[in-house]
Amino acid sequence: MTLKEKAACLWRLLFGDSVRAFGVVSLLLLISLAIAPLKNHLSEWRHYQKSYLRMIRGRGDAVTLERHFQGDVQQIWLPELGVVDRCTTCHVAQKEATLEDVSTQPFRKHPVIPHRVDQFGCVMCHRGQGPATTFEEAHSSSLAWEEPILPAKFIESSCGQCHRDSPPGTPQLNLGRQLLARYDCVNCHTLKLTEGSILKGTTDAPSLSHIADKTTREWIYAWLKDPEAYAASATMPNFKLTDADARDMSAFLIANSTPVAGDMLTVSQKAASDPAAGPSLYGESFCASCHAMQNAAGNLVGGDIGPELTRVGNKVKPEWLQAWLRNPRVYDANTAMPHYRFNDQQIATLSGFLLAKSDSDLLAKVHLDQATPEQIVHGKRLVIDYGCASCHEIGGIKKPEDFAPELSRIGSKPVNQLIFLERMSHTLPEYIAGKIRNPRAFSPGLKMPQYHFSATEVDALTTALLSFNERSHNLPPALAVAALPESSYEPAGKAGQLMRDLACFSCHRINGRGGDMAPDLTWEGSSVQRAWLQEFLRNPNTLRPALIRRMPKFNFTDSEINELTDYIMTVYQSPMLDRDSMPLTGYSAAQVERGKQLFYSKFACQSCHIVDAKTDKGYIGPSLSLVGTRLNAAWIYGWLKNPQVLRPGTIEPNRNMADEDARALTAYLMSLKGSGKQEAKK
Amino acid sequence: MNRFTVITSLFSMALVTPACSRKAAAPAELKPTAFGAALVESSGGKQVTAVGATLPQPIVIQVNDEQGNGIAGALVELSGPTGVHFDPATGVTDTNGQVTVNVSLGSMAGRYQITATTLNKKQHPVILKVEEIALSYQQVLGRELADLYCDRCHNPESTPERVSNYDNLDVKPHAFTEGDMLNKISDADLVAIVSHGGPALNKSPLMPPYGYTLGKSDIQALIAYIRAVSDPPYHSTGSVYAKNQ
Numbered sequence: 001m002t003l004k005e006k007a008a009c010l011w012r013l014l015f016g017d018s019v020r021a022f023g024v025v026s027l028l029l030l031i032s033l034a035i036a037p038l039k040n041h042l043s044e045w046r047h048y049q050k051s052y053l054r055m056i057r058g059r060g061d062a063v064t065l066e067r068h069f070q071g072d073v074q075q076i077w078l079p080e081l082g083v084v085d086r087c088t089t090c091h092v093a094q095k096e097a098t099l100e101d102v103s104t105q106p107f108r109k110h111p112v113i114p115h116r117v118d119q120f121g122c123v124m125c126h127r128g129q130g131p132a133t134t135f136e137e138a139h140s141s142s143l144a145w146e147e148p149i150l151p152a153k154f155i156e157s158s159c160g161q162c163h164r165d166s167p168p169g170t171p172q173l174n175l176g177r178q179l180l181a182r183y184d185c186v187n188c189h190t191l192k193l194t195e196g197s198i199l200k201g202t203t204d205a206p207s208l209s210h211i212a213d214k215t216t217r218e219w220i221y222a223w224l225k226d227p228e229a230y231a232a233s234a235t236m237p238n239f240k241l242t243d244a245d246a247r248d249m250s251a252f253l254i255a256n257s258t259p260v261a262g263d264m265l266t267v268s269q270k271a272a273s274d275p276a277a278g279p280s281l282y283g284e285s286f287c288a289s290c291h292a293m294q295n296a297a298g299n300l301v302g303g304d305i306g307p308e309l310t311r312v313g314n315k316v317k318p319e320w321l322q323a324w325l326r327n328p329r330v331y332d333a334n335t336a337m338p339h340y341r342f343n344d345q346q347i348a349t350l351s352g353f354l355l356a357k358s359d360s361d362l363l364a365k366v367h368l369d370q371a372t373p374e375q376i377v378h379g380k381r382l383v384i385d386y387g388c389a390s391c392h393e394i395g396g397i398k399k400p401e402d403f404a405p406e407l408s409r410i411g412s413k414p415v416n417q418l419i420f421l422e423r424m425s426h427t428l429p430e431y432i433a434g435k436i437r438n439p440r441a442f443s444p445g446l447k448m449p450q451y452h453f454s455a456t457e458v459d460a461l462t463t464a465l466l467s468f469n470e471r472s473h474n475l476p477p478a479l480a481v482a483a484l485p486e487s488s489y490e491p492a493g494k495a496g497q498l499m500r501d502l503a504c505f506s507c508h509r510i511n512g513r514g515g516d517m518a519p520d521l522t523w524e525g526s527s528v529q530r531a532w533l534q535e536f537l538r539n540p541n542t543l544r545p546a547l548i549r550r551m552p553k554f555n556f557t558d559s560e561i562n563e564l565t566d567y568i569m570t571v572y573q574s575p576m577l578d579r580d581s582m583p584l585t586g587y588s589a590a591q592v593e594r595g596k597q598l599f600y601s602k603f604a605c606q607s608c609h610i611v612d613a614k615t616d617k618g619y620i621g622p623s624l625s626l627v628g629t630r631l632n633a634a635w636i637y638g639w640l641k642n643p644q645v646l647r648p649g650t651i652e653p654n655r656n657m658a659d660e661d662a663r664a665l666t667a668y669l670m671s672l673k674g675s676g677k678q679e680a681k682k
Numbered sequence: 683m684n685r686f687t688v689i690t691s692l693f694s695m696a697l698v699t700p701a702c703s704r705k706a707a708a709p710a711e712l713k714p715t716a717f718g719a720a721l722v723e724s725s726g727g728k729q730v731t732a733v734g735a736t737l738p739q740p741i742v743i744q745v746n747d748e749q750g751n752g753i754a755g756a757l758v759e760l761s762g763p764t765g766v767h768f769d770p771a772t773g774v775t776d777t778n779g780q781v782t783v784n785v786s787l788g789s790m791a792g793r794y795q796i797t798a799t800t801l802n803k804k805q806h807p808v809i810l811k812v813e814e815i816a817l818s819y820q821q822v823l824g825r826e827l828a829d830l831y832c833d834r835c836h837n838p839e840s841t842p843e844r845v846s847n848y849d850n851l852d853v854k855p856h857a858f859t860e861g862d863m864l865n866k867i868s869d870a871d872l873v874a875i876v877s878h879g880g881p882a883l884n885k886s887p888l889m890p891p892y893g894y895t896l897g898k899s900d901i902q903a904l905i906a907y908i909r910a911v912s913d914p915p916y917h918s919t920g921s922v923y924a925k926n927q
Contacts, residue, residue, distance in 0.1 A: 100918065103790060103792075108790070111791060111818040111819055111820065112818065112819065112820040112902075112906070113819050113820070114899070151734060151789070152733050152734030152765075152788070152789030153734035153735055153736070153786060154734070155733075155734065156732075168823055168826045168827070169819055169820075169822055169823035169826065169903075170822075171732070171822065171826060172732060172735060301842070455736040455740075455769075455784045456735070456736055456738055459735060459736050459786075601887065602887065603887070603890070604886070604887040604888045604890070607835070607847070607850075607851055607888040607890075608847065617849075617850035617851075618847065618850055619845060619847045619850050620834050620835075620847050644895065651830060651831055651834075653831075653890045653891060653892050653894070653895045654894035654895045655890065655891060655894065656891075656893075656894045
């Protein structure tokens with residue numbers, strides 16, 4: 001039988017007569033009608049729900065779990081957020097606290113978070129396609145979908161969509177935002193938080209308008225070629241310049257520099273003859289609170305507010321350094337460095353110590369010929385092209401606007417608009433991380449320089465950038481948690497001028513402005529006694545034995561001390577307490593004794609504080625051995641009652657102390673005035 | 683017609699081949715040039731990080747010969763549970779005999795056992811297991827709070843930034859990793875100690891109460907963190923249910 005004959009036979013069999021044909025067609029129709037219910041019955045989500053029910057059947061808590069279980073497609077619909085999430089159709093058990101032990105997806109319990117899933121839905125945080133009901137479409141690591149599931153690694157970016165402050169539970173996001181500001185990414189890439197508010201950089205890159213006073217062209221050349229060769233902690237990235245480009249840029253920067261009157265100085269005094277005087281003055285002045293230096297073991301020791309000083313002798317001109325140490329505000333009016341009021345011998349000693357910090361190899365190979373006018377013109381062109389003025393002030397060159405692509409919505413950038421490198425997985429987080437790791441790999445012509453971030457830092461930056469997305473800009477206003485605005489508080493009058501000169505705000509915070517290295521001084525006037533403050537400014541001795549960063553000694557004049565003390569005592573007062581409401585002396589011996597007992601037994605204050613240096617060893621809080629001469633009684637009482645009210649965020653726990661206990665402890669603490677010697681001195 | 687089929691199949695093969703070859707262009711396979719006798723964890727074990735995050739320090743694994751000296755050129759392969767990502771997953775030891783690998787953990791909180799394997803001279807695998815801990819959101823929050831309020835006394839190790847107060851205390855606090863001790867204390871008792879201080883459970887008053895400083899959810903987060911880092915691991919007794927027969 002041929003193929004044709006077979007077909008004819010089959011046709012006759014099925015449609016040979018009208019009755020037979022009617023029957024067959026009806027049958028086909030019936031079958032086709034059954035397709036839809038069958039597909040529904042065999043759908044993926046039903047499969048998951050069935051296996052969930054199978055899974056819980058044998059458990060002890062099956063009855064409860066079965067009662068909680070709802071079949072069919074589940075949906076969280078939040079119109080104002082644009083959320084239509086059917087994830088809970090398969091993720092049936094995300095609310096079941098008793099399923100702690102189940103680790104198979106999609107039946108895992110959702111870990112504890114501060115939000116309720118039915119108020120926010122799932123895709124707000126996890127991304128993905130909410131309305132989908134199959135695994136592939138919902139998660140879609142395939143390339144076609146614009147919003148694949150966000151890897152757990154970057155999940156904190158979703159917190160950042162609403163939270164512009166730094167919540168304690170999102171360290172990675174917070175680190176990323178700090179890095180965006182610290183490395184001044186935001187100086188080239190605009191990052192709008194909302195309309196009108198942009199993320200600002202925090203590293204004030206130095207002005208280059210007067211650079212020739214400060215350093216040599218050779219150093220600039222070496223620095224431009226490789227900033228990390230000079231300082232391992234450099235925030236300046238590597239622009240991968242050619243020798244000729246670095247030569248021309250250094251030529252332009254030197255030629256463009258204008259002198260500043262009084263920023264060069266040679267003190268006539270000789271440095272102290274003792275070779276240990278330099279390091280000890282560096283230590284006493286607590287330079288290391290802000291500046292880092294490599295120690296003999298090669299570890300960086302010190303703070304990161306000022307530049308690293310390991311090889312500073314290679315960089316600065318001796319006359320500039322001496323003038324800078326005398327008064328840094330002559331060269332840079334806005335520097336974070338305090339005006340120390342060093343005398344000439346101290347300047348000579350300290351500058352001698354610092355200038356010896358050099359590395360003979362650094363500039364050994366740099367030989368630059370006299371710059372030609374063409375080189376200078378070319379150097380200027382390069383300085384403009386690389387956008388140096390985005391971070392540095394450079395005389396005659398305007399800060400470029402929108403120098404690099406704006407990244408305010410980078411977290412929603414469609415994958416099909418990105419050009420990936422080979423062997424890179426095609427996801428947005430991978431792309432962002434790759435760009436941060438090695439921007440020039442994407443195209444050698446790109447201007448973005450090379451940073452050296454650790455793997456953790458790259459993840460943190462990627463997390464922070466992913467939080468800048470469409471959703472973060474289109475939030476219902478009620479959901480947005482605003483960042484704490486940086487206050488623009490300025491202290492007034494002569495004292496204010498003095499405080500700017502001393503750069504108090506580099507370390508201390510007052511009325512919401514300033515650093516966090518040293519105590520907040522907003523209510524210092526309520527807290528301390530006037531005589532103590534005067535003595536402390538004259539000769540700051542440490543209150544906290546464990547701290548390595550301490551208040552430096554400034555060589556104040558008496559009138560300066562009075563000016564500052566008056567201002568602090570009058571202006572920085574808390575409205576919450578009256579410092580004169582409790583007396584400084586006159587507490588009964590019985591009360592003092594009761595306070596002492598409370599101190600050592602009930603409240604065990606000695607675990608953190610020292611009163612008697614012979615027996616107490618507590619290392620956390622300030623030493624209290626002279627607290628009766630330092631603090632006001634009303635402040636101590638208020639502090640004991642509720643420390644967080646007086647200084648939000650302080651780690652001293654609130655003990656919910658009874659009034660009479662607090663009064664007795666105050667009496668005891670006010671009795672701690674040290675030996676008679678101190679009394680006689682006053 | 684036959685010829686047409688041949689041409690089309692040839693043509694489609696020509697189309698498919700480059701696509702296939704691109705996929706196959708994985709990094710050139712590493713070949714060991716030496717074989718060790720033992721694997722040693724040089725650093726990077728027992729780290730704690732958030733779920734999915736890269737470990738703060740890379741894992742450094744050393745391949746030693748019979749005398750205990752590192753050997754160069756040995757091949758080390760790393761593997762771990764679902765979600766763990768290695769960069770790189772295989773490596774050849776450097777001149778110190780070490781392989782350095784950046785590791786990111788999976789998306790579920792808990793302990794991750796990472797296995798490093800190398801071949802000895804007889805081509806038998808030598809195995810080393812390294813454990814890392816991933817923290818959930820709540821545990822990360824707990825870690826931040828512990829860092830701020832607790833570690834100054836409860837962590838005996840000092841850093842330049844934070845000198846430990848541990849040695850100054852007459853009654854020694856328990857480090858949060860001391861599972862032998864802490865695993866025996868129930869959640870409710872831990873809440874009581876943190877909220878009301880040591881005397882709540884007849885322990886030292888050197889432990890102050892934090893119930894008026896930290897909120898309930900903060901204390902829960904702290905306990906979740908303590909449970910996560912305890913060594914040996916903490917196993918919740920869980921709720922007890924009457925079994926359905």
